[in-house]
Amino acid sequence: MKIAVLSGKGGTGKTTFSSSFAFVTKSLLIDTDIEEPNSHIFLKGKTSQEVSIFNHFPKVDMEKCTLCGKCGDFCRFNAIIPAKNRVVIFGESCHDCGGCQLVCPTNAISWEKREIGKIFVEKSYFNSDLLYGKLNIGEMSGVKIIKGLHGMAKGEDIIIDCPPGTSCNTVNALEGSDFAILVTEPSPFGLSDMKLVVQLLQDMEIPFGIVINKADDENSEILDFCDKNSIEILGELPFSREIAKSYSEGKIIADALPDSQEIFKNILKKVKEYGN
Ligand code: SF4
Numbered sequence: 001m002k003i004a005v006l007s008g009k010g011g012t013g014k015t016t017f018s019s020s021f022a023f024v025t026k027s028l029l030i031d032t033d034i035e036e037p038n039s040h041i042f043l044k045g046k047t048s049q050e051v052s053i054f055n056h057f058p059k060v061d062m063e064k065c066t067l068c069g070k071c072g073d074f075c076r077f078n079a080i081i082p083a084k085n086r087v088v089i090f091g092e093s094c095h096d097c098g099g100c101q102l103v104c105p106t107n108a109i110s111w112e113k114r115e116i117g118k119i120f121v122e123k124s125y126f127n128s129d130l131l132y133g134k135l136n137i138g139e140m141s142g143v144k145i146i147k148g149l150h151g152m153a154k155g156e157d158i159i160i161d162c163p164p165g166t167s168c169n170t171v172n173a174l175e176g177s178d179f180a181i182l183v184t185e186p187s188p189f190g191l192s193d194m195k196l197v198v199q200l201l202q203d204m205e206i207p208f209g210i211v212i213n214k215a216d217d218e219n220s221e222i223l224d225f226c227d228k229n230s231i232e233i234l235g236e237l238p239f240s241r242e243i244a245k246s247y248s249e250g251k252i253i254a255d256a257l258p259d260s261q262e263i264f265k266n267i268l269k270k271v272k273e274y275g276n
């Protein structure tokens with residue numbers, strides 16, 4: 001079963017949750033938050049393999065180019081712009097779709113490649129598998145890294161730590177998920193960002209439930225929203241000084257605070273009921 005863990009924004013406890021979930025289930029964790037991966041900090045693994053991921057971007061042979069402009073008209077990322085005397089390429093903006101080559105009437109376009117990031121393969125300190133991707137600084141699109149992570153992920157249960165929000169990366173990270181766990185926190189921003197992700201999951205027709213992190217007496221707005229929209233609350237992680245301390249020390253909550261394991265086990269049980 002592929003279980004995605006996501007949140008409306010960064011800092012809501014998505015990685016706190018997914019790292020503990022991986023610890024309790026001993027499942028493969030893939031960290032697709034390629035712009036800011038941090039699962040490896042908690043899983044403290046040793047890297048056994050690094051895989052470079054390349055993007056292709058166009059190169060124009062000006063001997064053949066007639067400056068007709070068709071490639072620029074086609075590219076919606078403004079990565080190829082025919083100018084007065086030459087065609088200007090912005091390789092970092094290119095999404096490697098190949099469209100400009102298809103529309104070029106003179107076969108003036110060929111390809112060059114550039115490393116956009118890496119995938120790291122690790123074994124965690126508790127002997128489970130971890131895959132995470134890292135986008136190189138300055139690169140605009142890491143979708144290929146996320147697709148690469150999915151391609152390399154093998155296992156009965158796979159936990160996907162998704163990028164926060166509803167970006168293109170999040171949509172690609174969610175591809176093929178059987179269930180999603182949306183981690184939120186009881187704050188006005190937490191609720192409004194959560195609603196956007198709820199909409200995304202409904203559009204993608206992925207079943208999901210909510211986990212409230214830092215749960216306290218201010219949960220009522222989230223509870224009301226979930227009640228009105230028939231969304232299941234899978235569990236709550238309490239607001240606690242011990243949890244905050246463990247997190248700041250780079251520890252997995254379920255390991256540092258064994259009493260909390262019951263919370264994750266109960267959530268897993270509810271998630272598995274969706275898979276049956
Ligand atoms: S490959 Fe696609 S994204 Fe890249 S320059 Fe050509 S049309 Fe634009």
Ligand code: SF4
Pocket residue numbers: 060064065066067068069070071072082087103104105106107108109
């Ligand atoms: S489509 Fe081909 S010929 Fe036309 S401007 Fe682009 S590279 Fe040049």
